[in-house]
Amino acid sequence: MSDLRELYQEVIMDHNRSPRNCGPLEGASHKAEGFNPLCGDQLQLYLYVNDDSIIEKVRFEGKGCAISTASASIMTETLHGRSVDEANRYFQAFCALATGEREGLDQDLDLGKLEVLNGVREYPARVKCATLAWHTLQAALRGDKTPIKTE
């Protein structure tokens, strides 16, 4: 069980039990749907981006495994008040973290709580669970109308 705790860290379990910023967002400026056909995870992501390209509000709803739920929850906390450019930097950095490509990491970026998800790099089948919310974020910012899939 010991290295399973590396994957399922207490912070992840906490965000899975009590996801933050969960539910619909009235007056969202951007939204997108993400879907992981392999495990049936799905989530809707809502953003309110103001005229200065700052993400003022971000919320999500959906059904998923502990990894995808916690990842979405922690992502919303991370993005609050960030600019769209910063959000894109976090996307790049998070994907590098989750896939174990540390050289892709942005050294100037403090990943903070996102680091708890670094355990997924040992579980290739679960990387998509962790990155689903982030790919959905990209779709929302691009204004994609069709749901994005991780397959």
Place this chain on the structure above:
Amino acid sequence: MNHLMGAPELPGVAAGLALDVDSIRGDFPVLQQQVHGHPLVYLDSGASAQKPEAVIQAMADYYCKDHANVHRGVHTLSQRATDRYEGVRGKVRDFIHAGSTNEIVYVRGTTEAINLVASSYGQAFVGPKDEVLVTEMEHHSNIVPWQLLCERTNATLKVVPIDDRGELILDRYREILNERTRIVAITQVSNALGTINPVHDMITMAHDVGAVVLVDGAQAVPHMSVDVTDLDCDFYAFSGHKLYGPTGIGVLYGRESLLNAMPPWQGGGEMITKVRFEGSEYNELPYKFEAGTPDIAGVVGLGAAIDYVAGLGLDLINEHEQQLLAHATARAAEQSGMRVIGTASDKAAILSFELEGIHPHDIGTVLDHEGIAVRTGHHCAMPVMEHFGVPATVRASLGLYNTRAEIDRLFEAIDKAQELFGQ
């Protein structure tokens, strides 16, 4: 018969006519390993079964001694390859009790068999206002080819619903059948639920309205003796790899009169007798449906798998698996927070379930960590998941090599998952 293989041996059948599973397990090299520090418990045979040494060796032996293209040359190797390839066709005929080897078409698998029928039979005999009937418990491969056919022909797809135990509602089936029903496509055993359908009676009812019936036997042939003549089905499809044989090979059984009436599906070598630019003449059955160089080694492996399974005896395999299923079902009833999806009275050895408060994918990761391989997800049966209101389930699907101790290990690992997630 495959004279090069020698007579199939009968290992694994102990005195007293029960499977000697300890001895059987020795036949499967893949089972002799540890995963994450635990002896592998393979409970994913419904997705693909493991291969006995006899299958692996038969294929190696074929490539080492006999490989050449089939039906092509006068040379010795080509004749040997052809003998082995055609010898297996006879084994398949006997295995499913078909009347003739003309009715045994080699395909890549169940999916290709269904697509062949949907394309060839469907295109020729289904038109606007006709109906094609499937059930709510079908695998996607027995839904999508029929949807494509209906789109091409403006026919209508009708669906027989299931109840909350995962059994077909036969009264609804009776109501939906009518003189416009051209094809009924049903699974004999549900891959997601384990339900065994009363296909014999359903076929009779379909024939009463003049419909032809395709039976998806992918999940049936590894668990029970199949007799297509007794079933009186028009088409029967199954895959080699779920029957302890290789991937990439499967079988379409088709009633000879129907196969003769159907247009060819794929064009190429082998399926013709004469090719001219003005028009070609097609080969006789079953070659009309076998364009191109086939998977000869796959066929050889399939033959060895049939020998292996038939050697043990499907009645004994079924009895062993039913004992395991009864044990698993009893343990499931005692497990707090566990909901079994699929509780039909007649079931094959499949236990699909969910655990309160833990997503199937997380359960799958914890079980893998304990060396236990299960399938998690929608099992290519999204309508079934929708019916039960779940995005996914965990599925333990049993095979002839599984043991009671392995079922106990599954439940110990489930305890650990519940402990980890505080459930």
